[in-house]
Amino acid sequence: MISRGKLPFGQKLGYSAGQVLDGIVSQSLSIFLLFYVTTVCGLPGGLAGIALATGLMVDAVMDPLIGSLSDGWRSRMGRRLPFMLAGLPAVALLFVAIFTLPTGLGTMALFAWLTLLSVLLRIAMSLFILPYSAVGAELSEDYVERSSIMAWRWGIGMLGTLVAVVLGFGIFFAGPGGTANHGAYTPFAITLAVIFVIGGLISGRVVGRTLDRQHPPAFGEGGIHARLLRELGEVFRNRSFRVLFGSALLFFSALGTHATLGLHTNTFFWHFTSAQTQMVTLAVFAGLLLGAPLAGPLLKRLEKRTVLLIGLVGLAVSETVPAGLRLLGLFPFQGTMLMWALSGIVFVGGILMAAAAIAFASMMADAADEHEHLFGARREGLYYAGWAFASKAAAGVGALIAGTVLQIIHFPTDLAEHGGLAARLPDGMIHWLGFFYGPGAGLLYLGAIIATFLYRLDATSHAGIMRDLAERRAAAAAIP
Numbered sequence: 001m002i003s004r005g006k007l008p009f010g011q012k013l014g015y016s017a018g019q020v021l022d023g024i025v026s027q028s029l030s031i032f033l034l035f036y037v038t039t040v041c042g043l044p045g046g047l048a049g050i051a052l053a054t055g056l057m058v059d060a061v062m063d064p065l066i067g068s069l070s071d072g073w074r075s076r077m078g079r080r081l082p083f084m085l086a087g088l089p090a091v092a093l094l095f096v097a098i099f100t101l102p103t104g105l106g107t108m109a110l111f112a113w114l115t116l117l118s119v120l121l122r123i124a125m126s127l128f129i130l131p132y133s134a135v136g137a138e139l140s141e142d143y144v145e146r147s148s149i150m151a152w153r154w155g156i157g158m159l160g161t162l163v164a165v166v167l168g169f170g171i172f173f174a175g176p177g178g179t180a181n182h183g184a185y186t187p188f189a190i191t192l193a194v195i196f197v198i199g200g201l202i203s204g205r206v207v208g209r210t211l212d213r214q215h216p217p218a219f220g221e222g223g224i225h226a227r228l229l230r231e232l233g234e235v236f237r238n239r240s241f242r243v244l245f246g247s248a249l250l251f252f253s254a255l256g257t258h259a260t261l262g263l264h265t266n267t268f269f270w271h272f273t274s275a276q277t278q279m280v281t282l283a284v285f286a287g288l289l290l291g292a293p294l295a296g297p298l299l300k301r302l303e304k305r306t307v308l309l310i311g312l313v314g315l316a317v318s319e320t321v322p323a324g325l326r327l328l329g330l331f332p333f334q335g336t337m338l339m340w341a342l343s344g345i346v347f348v349g350g351i352l353m354a355a356a357a358i359a360f361a362s363m364m365a366d367a368a369d370e371h372e373h374l375f376g377a378r379r380e381g382l383y384y385a386g387w388a389f390a391s392k393a394a395a396g397v398g399a400l401i402a403g404t405v406l407q408i409i410h411f412p413t414d415l416a417e418h419g420g421l422a423a424r425l426p427d428g429m430i431h432w433l434g435f436f437y438g439p440g441a442g443l444l445y446l447g448a449i450i451a452t453f454l455y456r457l458d459a460t461s462h463a464g465i466m467r468d469l470a471e472r473r474a475a476a477a478a479i480p
Helices: 009-016 019-040 045-072 081-098 107-138 143-172 182-209 224-236 239-260 262-268 274-301 304-327 335-375 380-408 427-452 459-478
Strands: none
Touching: 009 143, 009 182, 019 045, 019 081, 019 107, 019 143, 019 182, 019 239, 019 262, 019 380, 045 081, 045 107, 045 224, 045 380, 081 107, 081 182, 107 143, 107 182, 107 335, 107 380, 143 182, 143 274, 143 335, 143 459, 224 239, 224 335, 224 380, 239 262, 239 304, 239 335, 239 380, 239 427, 262 274, 262 427, 274 304, 274 335, 304 335, 304 427, 335 380, 335 459, 380 427
């Protein structure tokens, strides 16, 4: 195993290509899926929220198992690549299937089919994403270089998201029916699947060629169930992990609620056209993309926790304040002026969120180093499984909240009979939609900010940990 210092740029870029899968699939599901299954396919919001949340919850429970298995897997392709190669084609097939729901099914049959597809798709994603993310913590142990790898990975993922948004709003849903056009969703999904499969294959090639940088399989005794419980107990004994896990739970709950209600809110609260919704959405992801190169200089000058806090506060303000001001009658913009005002606000919020996400991923890798220092074992797979568990469980809560909100406010599932996207909905319904989209989600962001203040690992303490680990490894290598 060679030194895990600076990673060659070509390998850094090739590895980062795998993030296209997460960028495309996660954001496509977040932006389009709830709208598709409720407004286009006619499934009640409460059932849709339960179906989508079930997929995330089951997958969240599976994540620690997948992480533990990849930590200890032994093969000639290493411990991560076999899982990535198994998950990639399954994600492609299931992604297309979930945007090709059959017509003519009854309500409960459609609910059951959506639930099954949601569960399988989320598990398939974890088979690829968890081992892929864990490799990022192994390619370098340098405190600054690790942030650079995370920044490139984030940037490529945001490029994938931008492609999904542009192809969706700009091509497939650009016709008269807009996002209510049932027949546009299948070709939209097929096109995106081809793109992320190519990115996944490029990344898999780099992972296979950097086995000398990756840690050997973790040693474990006993059956997988006993080993997993023991390893999970070990992971939660690390204070840094507990803080990051709790912060992620609150953050992703807020983000999931806000994002899942986004298309409904843009259409009926802000009264945007499809083109205006596309502009605001592109502004968000343009900020997320631009935030990747800006995160590097910030992370060189400031502690990672500080960058994370700046990003969380900025994102919370950009996503909650405009809707809150509108409800108070203090955000009077309309039409094109409203579109540009919101685009500018969410663009800045996207930049700050990118910096926060990159800092968070790098902090999780540092916590994995601390874990080896404390317990003598590498658990990158479980650490990123914990982060994934928090994000998916919380996103499931967000989807459930969003679907329940739609059910409580009696949002119509037969929208075509009310005038389609031009429907006039009661003011009370629209106001509640804006509240849960903005200030309601903001309360969860506030919890994430408070939790982050409890994180203590910084550059100085991490440097001491790495010196100790280097001495231990040298001593172990000297023993015959």
